[in-house]
Amino acid sequence: MxxxxxxxxxxxxxxxxxxxxxDKLLVSEIKQSTVITQPATLNKGFFLxxxxxxxxxxxxxxxxxxxxxxxxxxxxxxxSAAYLSFHFGLTNRIELAFDLPYTIASISKSIISEIPxxxxxxxxxxxxxxxxxxxxxxxxxxQLIEGSKTKPSLVSKLSAVFPTGEKNPTNIKGLWEYxxxxxxxxxxxxxELIYRKISYPYSYSFHSLFKYSFGGEKVMAxxxxxxxxxxxxxxxxxxxxxxxxxDWIAVQNNLGFLYKNADKYNxxxxxxxxxxxxxxxxxxxxxxxxxxxxxQGVCIYLFGKTIPGDPQYQIDLQYIF
Amino acid sequence: MRxxxxxxxxxxxxxxxxxxxNNDSILAYERKIDRPLTLHKGQLQFNxxxxxxxxxxxxxxxxxxxxxxxxxxxxxxxxxxxxxNYGILDFLQASIEFNYAKRGExxxxxxxxxxxxxxxxxxxxxxxxxxxxxxxxxxxIIKLPLKTKKIEFALSPGFxxxxxxxxxxxxxxxxxxxxxxxxxxxxxxxxxxxTGNGSKAIKVGASAIVRPVNDLSIYxxxxxxxxxxxxxxxxxxxxxNGSDFEYNDIPxxxxxxxxxxxxxxLAYQAIPWFNVALSYLFKKTSSGWSEITGLRIxxxxxRLSLLSIGYxxxxxxxxxITEFIDIPLSGKNQLxxxxxxxxxxYNLFPFVKKLKSQxxxxxIN
Numbered sequence: 001m002x003x004x005x006x007x008x009x010x011x012x013x014x015x016x017x018x019x020x021x022x023d024k025l026l027v028s029e030i031k032q033s034t035v036i037t038q039p040a041t042l043n044k045g046f047f048l049x050x051x052x053x054x055x056x057x058x059x060x061x062x063x064x065x066x067x068x069x070x071x072x073x074x075x076x077x078x079x080s081a082a083y084l085s086f087h088f089g090l091t092n093r094i095e096l097a098f099d100l101p102y103t104i105a106s107i108s109k110s111i112i113s114e115i116p117x118x119x120x121x122x123x124x125x126x127x128x129x130x131x132x133x134x135x136x137x138x139x140x141x142x143q144l145i146e147g148s149k150t151k152p153s154l155v156s157k158l159s160a161v162f163p164t165g166e167k168n169p170t171n172i173k174g175l176w177e178y179x180x181x182x183x184x185x186x187x188x189x190x191x192e193l194i195y196r197k198i199s200y201p202y203s204y205s206f207h208s209l210f211k212y213s214f215g216g217e218k219v220m221a222x223x224x225x226x227x228x229x230x231x232x233x234x235x236x237x238x239x240x241x242x243x244x245x246x247d248w249i250a251v252q253n254n255l256g257f258l259y260k261n262a263d264k265y266n267x268x269x270x271x272x273x274x275x276x277x278x279x280x281x282x283x284x285x286x287x288x289x290x291x292x293x294x295x296q297g298v299c300i301y302l303f304g305k306t307i308p309g310d311p312q313y314q315i316d317l318q319y320i321f
Numbered sequence: 322m323r324x325x326x327x328x329x330x331x332x333x334x335x336x337x338x339x340x341x342x343n344n345d346s347i348l349a350y351e352r353k354i355d356r357p358l359t360l361h362k363g364q365l366q367f368n369x370x371x372x373x374x375x376x377x378x379x380x381x382x383x384x385x386x387x388x389x390x391x392x393x394x395x396x397x398x399x400x401x402x403x404x405x406n407y408g409i410l411d412f413l414q415a416s417i418e419f420n421y422a423k424r425g426e427x428x429x430x431x432x433x434x435x436x437x438x439x440x441x442x443x444x445x446x447x448x449x450x451x452x453x454x455x456x457x458x459x460x461x462i463i464k465l466p467l468k469t470k471k472i473e474f475a476l477s478p479g480f481x482x483x484x485x486x487x488x489x490x491x492x493x494x495x496x497x498x499x500x501x502x503x504x505x506x507x508x509x510x511x512x513x514x515x516t517g518n519g520s521k522a523i524k525v526g527a528s529a530i531v532r533p534v535n536d537l538s539i540y541x542x543x544x545x546x547x548x549x550x551x552x553x554x555x556x557x558x559x560x561x562n563g564s565d566f567e568y569n570d571i572p573x574x575x576x577x578x579x580x581x582x583x584x585x586x587l588a589y590q591a592i593p594w595f596n597v598a599l600s601y602l603f604k605k606t607s608s609g610w611s612e613i614t615g616l617r618i619x620x621x622x623x624r625l626s627l628l629s630i631g632y633x634x635x636x637x638x639x640x641x642i643t644e645f646i647d648i649p650l651s652g653k654n655q656l657x658x659x660x661x662x663x664x665x666x667y668n669l670f671p672f673v674k675k676l677k678s679q680x681x682x683x684x685i686n
Binding site: 073 | 371395397
C-alpha cells in the first residue's frame with residue numbers, strides 16, 4: 001500500500017512538475033512576446049522604453065446635436081504630441097510607468113474685414129503656435145487577478161498627471177498671436193481597470209477608465225486675469241479584440257465609448273456647457289521584431305458630440321529589455 | 322537503420338513535392354523585388370488603401386510655395402483606393418481601379434462693416450466641398466517575353482471611363498438673419514464639387530524593372546493620357562429670395578488636359594518579408610480648356626513632384642501591407658500634399674487547382 005501511495009505521489013509530482021515546465025518560457029522569449037501573448041504587466045526586472053507620436057488635424061467637428069460637419073469658418077487646428085514612456089516591472093504583478101509628453105499645437109485663422117464706406121479691407125491673421133513639454137504622468141499597474149496563457153487577468157492602473165507643461169499663453173504679440181500653452185495646468189488622477197483573456201492566437205479585453213481633475217488657476221486668453229477652473233470628469237469604457245496574423249504581426253481592434261463632463265470656470269459651467277461624448281474605433285497593426293515593437297493605428301470617431309471628427313493617427317515604437 | 326533513413330527521406334521528399342504543388346508556394350517564396358511586372362497566371366489580387374493628405378501648402382504659377390494654413394485655407398484630403406488585378410496569362414494582366422476622395426476647403430472668413438459698428442453687418446464664410454468617385458480605370462499590362470530575370474519590360478494601355486455623373490450637386494448655402502439686439506447676418510456659401518474628371522480618356526504606359534544585384538531593384542514607369550473628346554458639366558448660380566437661396570444650373574463644356582507622369586523607384590529587400598523603397602514621382606498636366614466662366618479659357622499648366630519613402634511587409638504569402646509617406650518637392654499651380662498611405666493587398670489563385678511543379682520551379686528560379 002505504502003509503495004502504491006509513494007508511486008502515486010511521485011506520478012502526481014512528476015505531472016505537476018511537467019505542467020510547470022510546459023508553461024515556462026525563456027526570458028528572451030518573454031521579452032519578444034507580442035501584444036497578444038505578453039503578460040498583463042511587465043515581468044519583474046523588465047524595462048520597456050517607448051516613443052509614441054500622434055497627429056490630428058481638426059477639419060471636421062461633431063456638433064452638440066451629433067452631426068458631423070466641417071468646422072465653421074476657416075479655423076485650422078493641428079495638434080501633434082510625442083510621448084516618451086518608461087515602464088519597469090517591479091514584481092511579476094506590479095508595473096511602474098512614467099510618461100513624458102512633448103506637445104506641438106498650431107491654430108490658425110484668417111479674416112478679411114471690409115469697410116465699404118472707407119474703401120478699406122484689412123486682413124487679420126490668427127496664429128497660435130505652441131511647443132514644449134506637456135504634463136508628465138506617473139502610473140502604477142497591479143494585477144488584481146494574475147493572468148497566464150490560459151487564465152484571464154484583471155489589472156488596475158492608477159496614474160497621476162502633474163501640470164509640468166506651460167499653462168498660460170506666453171510670448172504674447174497680440175490678442176491673436178501668442179504661444180499656445182502645452183499643459184492643462186491642473187493635477188489629475190486616472191483609474192483604469194483592464195480585464196484580458198488570451199485564446200491563442202486571439203485575445204480580448206474590456207476596460208473602464210475614470211479621470212478626475214483637481215482644477216487650478218490659469219490665464220484663459222491674453223491680457224486677461226487668471227481664473228480658477230476645473231476640467232470635467234472623464235469616463236471611458238471599451239473592448240478589444242486582437243489577433244495574430246502570423247507570429248510577429250498582430251491586429252488590434254479597440255471599440256470604445258467616452259464621455260466628459262463640461263469644464264467649470266470660477267466654479268460655474270460655461271453659458272453653453274460643453275459636454276463631450278464619442279463612440280470611437282481604433283484599429284492598429286502591430287509588428288514585433290524580436291524585442292522591438294512597432295504599432296500604427298488610426299482612431300476614428302464614429303459618432304460624437306462637440307468633439308473633433310477627424311481621424312487621429314498614432315505610431316508607437318517600443319523596446320523591452 | 323539505413324532503411325529507416327531511406328524511408329524517412331522519401332517521406333520528406335513527398336512532403337516537399339506536395340508543398341510545391343500548392344499555388345501559394347509561388348507567393349510564399351517570392352520576395353517583393355522578385356515579383357514580375359505582371360501577376361502570375363490565375364493570380365487574383367485585391368488592393369485597397371487609405372491615404373490621408375494634409376494640404377497646408379500650394380505652389381503658385383511661379384512655383385513659389387504658399388502657406389495655406391496662414392491664408393486660412395488648409396484642408397485634409399481623405400482618399401480610398403480600390404483595385405482588382407488578374408493574371409490572365411503569365412505575361413498578361415487585367416486591371417480595374419477606382420478611387421473615392423473627399424476634401425473640404427474653407428476659405429478666408431469675410432466680415433463686412435457697412436455701418437461702422439463694432440459688430441460686422443455681414444459674416445460671410447466660403448466653403449468648397451469636393452467628394453465622389455474618380456473615373457474608373459481599366460487596362461492591361463503586357464510583359465515582353467525576355468528570357469532573363471535581371472530586366473523586364475511591360476506596356477500598359479488602358480482607358481478611363483466616368484462611371485458616375487460629374488455634375489456637382491446644388492450648393493447648400495444658408496443665411497441667418499440677426500436676432501433682437503444683434504446686427505450680424507451670417508451667410509455660408511457652400512459649393513459642391515466632384516473629384517472625377519468626368520471624361521473618357523486613353524492612357525498608354527510603359528514600365529521596366531532592373532535587378533542589378535540580388536537584393537536591389539530599380540523600377541520605372543511612364544504614363545501619358547489624353548481625353549477622347551470634350552465633356553459637359555454644370556455650374557450653379559444662386560439668388561437669394563427672402564431667407565431662401567434659389568439655384569439654377571448652367572451647362573458648360575470643358576476639355577481635360579493631357580497628363581504625363583513618371584515614377585522611379587529604388588527598392589531594397591532588407592529581409593525576405595521586408596522591403597524598403599524610395600521613389601520619385603512627377604506629374605504634369607497641360608493643355609485643355611473650360612467654359613465654366615462663360616468664355617473658353619485654357620487651363621493653367623500644373624506640375625508636381627513628390628518624394629516617397631515607404632516599405633512593404635509580407636505578413637503572409639497572401640497578405641501584403643504597404644505604407645509610405647509622400648513629401649512634396651516642387652510644383653506649379655498645384656496643391657502640395659503631405660500624405661500617409663496605408664495599403665493592403667490580398668492575393669489568391671481562385672480558379673487554378675494545381676500548378677505543375679515545373680511551372681513553380683520556373684517561377685521561383
